[in-house]
Amino acid sequence: MTNLILILGDQLCPQISSLDGADREHDVVLMCEVMSEATYVGHHKKKLAFIFSAMRHFAEELQEAGYQVRYTKITDKDNAGSFTGEVKRAVNDLKLKSVCVTEPGEWRVLEEMKLWSETLRLPVDIRPDRRFLCSHEEFARWADGRKSLTMEFFYRDMRRRTGLLMQGDEPVGGRWNFDTDNRKPAEPDLLRPRHLRFAPDKITTDVLQIVEKLFPENFGMLAGFGFAVTRTDAESVLERFIADFLASFGETQDAMLRDDPFLNHSLLSFYINAGLLDALAVCRAAERAYLDERAPINAVEGFIRQIIGWREYMRGIYWHAGPVYADSNFFENTRPLPAFYWSGKTDMNCLSVVINETIEHAYAHHIQRLMITGNFALLVGIDPKAVHVWYLEVYADAYEWVELPNVVGMSQFADGGFLGTKPYAASGNYINRMSDYCGTCRFDPKKRVGDNACPFNALYWDFLARNRNKLRANRRLAQPYATWDRMDEGTQRAIRRQAAGFLADLK
Numbered sequence: 001m002t003n004l005i006l007i008l009g010d011q012l013c014p015q016i017s018s019l020d021g022a023d024r025e026h027d028v029v030l031m032c033e034v035m036s037e038a039t040y041v042g043h044h045k046k047k048l049a050f051i052f053s054a055m056r057h058f059a060e061e062l063q064e065a066g067y068q069v070r071y072t073k074i075t076d077k078d079n080a081g082s083f084t085g086e087v088k089r090a091v092n093d094l095k096l097k098s099v100c101v102t103e104p105g106e107w108r109v110l111e112e113m114k115l116w117s118e119t120l121r122l123p124v125d126i127r128p129d130r131r132f133l134c135s136h137e138e139f140a141r142w143a144d145g146r147k148s149l150t151m152e153f154f155y156r157d158m159r160r161r162t163g164l165l166m167q168g169d170e171p172v173g174g175r176w177n178f179d180t181d182n183r184k185p186a187e188p189d190l191l192r193p194r195h196l197r198f199a200p201d202k203i204t205t206d207v208l209q210i211v212e213k214l215f216p217e218n219f220g221m222l223a224g225f226g227f228a229v230t231r232t233d234a235e236s237v238l239e240r241f242i243a244d245f246l247a248s249f250g251e252t253q254d255a256m257l258r259d260d261p262f263l264n265h266s267l268l269s270f271y272i273n274a275g276l277l278d279a280l281a282v283c284r285a286a287e288r289a290y291l292d293e294r295a296p297i298n299a300v301e302g303f304i305r306q307i308i309g310w311r312e313y314m315r316g317i318y319w320h321a322g323p324v325y326a327d328s329n330f331f332e333n334t335r336p337l338p339a340f341y342w343s344g345k346t347d348m349n350c351l352s353v354v355i356n357e358t359i360e361h362a363y364a365h366h367i368q369r370l371m372i373t374g375n376f377a378l379l380v381g382i383d384p385k386a387v388h389v390w391y392l393e394v395y396a397d398a399y400e401w402v403e404l405p406n407v408v409g410m411s412q413f414a415d416g417g418f419l420g421t422k423p424y425a426a427s428g429n430y431i432n433r434m435s436d437y438c439g440t441c442r443f444d445p446k447k448r449v450g451d452n453a454c455p456f457n458a459l460y461w462d463f464l465a466r467n468r469n470k471l472r473a474n475r476r477l478a479q480p481y482a483t484w485d486r487m488d489e490g491t492q493r494a495i496r497r498q499a500a501g502f503l504a505d506l507k
């Protein structure tokens, strides 16, 4: 035996670079469920079960392909509890001569790996992660020297590079972006097809029991676990999405409905992020649906933009900004996360619906994350690190490389505009327009002050007034500030008093 190949829980892909040139007879693939990763934040129970089960299935897939796999379960009594400990143990037990791994998705783990060549006294090869379309070097070349890192320009480069939805040098349909045709509210639709769910097999059933036993206090519920945990099942989810949901993806992308948590979203982030699906292949499947006239351009372009645009861009920002990005706190916010983020118990119906769906599914779609839980945290001034940890814990697709820039940059504007051009702050009016949450809420989205006034309204204006010094130069906020300035002083005072009362009671 010669080489140890470490495969992490979100690298479940036979084409992962660490397997390049592997000698199936002599090299050993190490996969390990370790406590340090399972507990560095308190992950949702369904997230833990999804990753452990998908890892166990992938280990079987590798064994069937002829690899020698050493698999450490979370319950193994000699489990060393960390990547470093498990790599050391394997190297010593098997007398291996070198270690190879594909780069991880977090600074924290990369720092740990960088110490290995010294501590193990072995060559350690940390390889680039080819699953992403844009390497760190390419992103840095794109970003360096630019005044602003606008995603739209990055996205156009990615379209040119991949050839997706391109006719020569021109975008198909004559436009790069069809968002103006999207962003509509949605009506409840009892005939909307159902998203695929999978009954737990023996491996998943074992994992569900272990997670309940080892992590009983963690956030979320295990009941109803229906994630795909194999590549084949994840591919079925993709096929179902393309056949039944893609055509309407664009128009309902920003809509929120009380009894329809998934709408026409793809539910593919879990599988793409863990390695069960390839991002480019997913985009090619969507492009094929457009070419075959099974889905319109606004839907397909919008979907592809999320993946080769936003997903790649977020990953680029994460590595480009460095580990200090996690400390960003532009508004100097210090308020702790309110307790209802863990229980879902609040009279504000929009927050209650989204948090309860998160507890149940370890999922919320983009606009729920951005404009409900994210928007509220921004308006009331929660410490962005606490917001970051919450998102990392509660969603089954959350890994720091994608979660952190979405939370710290896009949602909380804690980087002061490094990533986004303006804070995603909105009043109850927006939520009322884009959802059916307000109809059954005890608050009135049209009122700014008074007992039953929607808290988002006073909080929105208070946020703008409170942070005026920091935001005054932002041209995209000129209009809301002009509206605020047009209000008479009495109205302004009443709104700020209403917000202060709410904030004083917020626990």
Ligand code: FAD
Pocket (backbone or CB within 6 Å): 264, 265, 266, 267, 268, 269, 270, 272, 273, 303, 306, 307, 310, 311, 312, 314, 364, 365, 366, 367, 369, 370, 374, 391, 392, 395, 397, 398, 399, 402, 403, 404, 406, 407, 410, 411
């Ligand atoms: P769809 O709506 O069907 O979109 C298709 C695909 O596009 C997704 O599967 C995903 O791969 C990609 N995508 C869409 N938007 C983004 C985005 N902003 N950044 C990166 N990829 C995107 N996404 C994660 O994968 N992990 C996270 O931890 C995560 N945290 C987020 C936190 C906040 C505050 C916000 C605002 C967004 C976050 N996102 C995160 C992005 C987005 O919300 C999820 O990717 C999406 O909701 C996943 O559901 P879906 O697969 O049904 O997506």
Ligand code: SF4
Pocket (backbone or CB within 6 Å): 347, 348, 349, 350, 351, 427, 428, 429, 431, 432, 437, 438, 441, 442, 443, 444, 445, 454, 455, 456
């Ligand atoms: Fe949310 Fe306000 Fe609508 Fe209630 S009225 S659901 S608090 S936006």
